Amino acid sequence: MVKRQGAKRHNDRSSKKGTTTDGRRKNYLSEKEVDRLIAAAKKSGRYPLRDGLLILMAYRHGLRISEALKVNVADIDLDRHRVWIERSKGSLSTEHPIAGDELRTIKKYLADRKSAAPQLFITERGTPMSRQNAYDLISKAGEAAGLGHVHPHMLRHSCGYHMASEGVDFRTAQDFLGHTDPKHTAAYMRINASRFNSVWGRR
Template identity: 50%
Template sequence: MRDYLFPTEIERLIAAAKKSPRHGVRNNLMILLAYRHGLRISELVDLRLSDIDLQSGRINCRRLKGSTHNIHPLEGDELRLIKRWLRVNSNPHSEFIFVSERGTPITRQSAWRIFKDAGEKAGLEVNVRPHMLKHSCGYYLADKGCDTRLIQEYLGHKNIQNTVRYTQTNAKRFEGLWR
């Protein structure tokens, strides 16, 4: 069973998340940040306002499971979506970025359901699980030709063996060897 999504499937997943009538902005942002920054579900739901620097356009990825923390740049679409979410957020006083209608932090279980529902609404043939987005990020970076060490650092892996899986399947890494 495939444990990642192709970029076209990510686009469909994000488009489906946007269509949620009451939570489209939040759900879209959750999926976008999980994918672009290779966040685990626990890392995503634990994101706090203090982890986002809107001035410099940076996000502090506080990694779990013994992984290494790092700071990533935020792209323009991410910054716009964060600002939009903060404007419509049901609890602007919460330290957590992702909150429910009651103003409490989104739980891992709720986030899991958001990802699963978006996958179903997108008509994807795989059952979407949040960790698939971390893998999708790794495979995307490998397919772009990024160095394994860079991917390791970006995803916060302490052990390179956790990263090698993304580059092993990429035939592009052999292109040009005999030129």
């Protein structure tokens, strides 16, 4: 009887909006939620292309906000569909592929902006965006999208959890996110229940 009550409490917690199955507050967004966030940013801000691209790149490449704001125009190779990711906090820097929809957005943004500033993400005055600029626009977009409080680092977490749910192997995910300590990657991989599928095989 006690065990059944315990299971019920666990199930009740997992059903609460904004929490994970073990009752912790959810700190990532699904792919559809990221799409909603981008759409809201494009509607609620004065610079829809820039704001949408910032969110998209932070999500697609698992960027800390400081890393996203460090991306320079020269780091992007439009011909090879590649971007150089300069990691922070001692993480491993590497080159990432750019998907087709992301590439098209980058091209539109570069064609639209009127500045020769080296930084990819700039203000209307042509100065680099600050962390506070990015925090404010993402937070505002989260509220507009009906997602509640969204902060920039949730986009990095969202990338990690997306890779886990897609079954990306551990080492690839670790390298992609620039983790030097595998325990940080393991935190994402724990949600992927399908990794146990081969334990007993087909019965």
